[in-house]
Amino acid sequence: MVSFTSISRGAALISILLLGFSNAAPVKESNNHIVPHLNATSNARVSLPPFISSRTKPVSSPDFEVNLNLEADIIEKNMKWFIEHGGDAHNITKRGVETVGGMTMELPKNSPPATTASSPAVVKASTAQINGLKLYAALAAIPYCRGVVPFGNWDCKNCLKYVPDGKLIVTFSSLLTDTNGFVLRSDAQKTIYLVFRGTNSIRSAITDLVFTQMNYPPVSGAKVHTGFYASFKEVLSSYFPVVQAQLTAYPNYKVVISGHSLGGAQALLAGMDLYQRDKRFTPKNLSIYTVGCPRVGNPSFAYYVDSTGIPFSRSVNDRDIVPHLPPQAFGFLHPGVESWIKSSSNVRICTSNIETKSCSNSIVPFTSFLDHLR
DSSP states (O other): OBTTBOOOOOHHHHHHHHTTOTTOEEEEEETTEEEEEEETTTSOOOOOOOOOGGGOOOOSSOSSOOOTTHHHHHHHHHHHHHHHTTOOHHHHHTTSSOEETTEESSOOTTOOOOOOOOOTTEEEOOHHHHHHHHHHHHHHHGGGOTTTTTTOOOOSHHHHHHOTTOEEEEEEEOSSSOOEEEEEEETTTTEEEEEEEOOSOHHHHHHTOOOOEEEOTTSTTOEEEHHHHHHHHHHHHHHHHHHHHHHHHOTTOEEEEEEETHHHHHHHHHHHHHHHHOTTOOTTTEEEEEESOOOOBOHHHHHHHHHHOOOEEEEEETTBSGGGOSOGGGTOBOBSEEEEEEETTEEEEEOSSBOOSSSGGGGTTOOBSGGGOO
């Protein structure tokens, strides 16, 4: 499951071909139009708009700065509690329990309880907010269905439940970085969706994750995870002109970008890229929702994302390990408003636009890989 939800010939085609997609392969008649599937690895590159300088300015003085030692302090506090309540710290530190970046893949016995801090900055999610999270969790789960990507069938259970009128515009995938996703339009919801799938070999991807950063090209001083940026760049030419063409045809629609796991990281980078290259994308019509998203960049990147005003919401399922990777100690920080899902009816929202200690980060290093799949 992903949080609430289990993982598991028309104008559109013509416009895509006119935009230069010589390798677009029509794969299925769906909702009265052929859905092209693009192999991003072999797809011809298209000319992208340049970055808009006024939209790529670094943040010199953020409203507040986060102490990156905070996570280490929480780990120390929780390890102390663990030992005092009969836990075997030696078993964890000596890899008797598999860890990644110091975080546990499986929850040890006697782990500290996952409690929510009492703070004005933490609120209980309303029914409407929970329903919204269910929608975005379902969307983030859909790309794992091979019937959708690459075969172009909008007929999976979550498809018909959450976006019954959904019309797939294009699906895409890449060979080198295993990046997959789709562009979808819902006329009933007046929304254009861009959704990324995480890697199929999730556990291997987590355990093999390397915590390296590179300069983030659009914004001076910002850095992002090297692998995440490479995977996003590989499919950029596949979806960017399609989303642009959809917004041109439907200028009053909103654009929502989503993804699960590594797909969440790609969703964040894609959202920023759309904003940086096309003035039509603004905080009024563009938003990003991720599920189980890892940390993508350094504090300067997080402060930059916040400064754009683009709504960014990330949900964390209970003790999911992925949102705690790469660790803060390696210079990574989450932007966005966190929704911490304790159960289907108990969701806490940390209202800050930068991560704090009040929600899921309060439980480190006692995390769980299984919660990434639920």
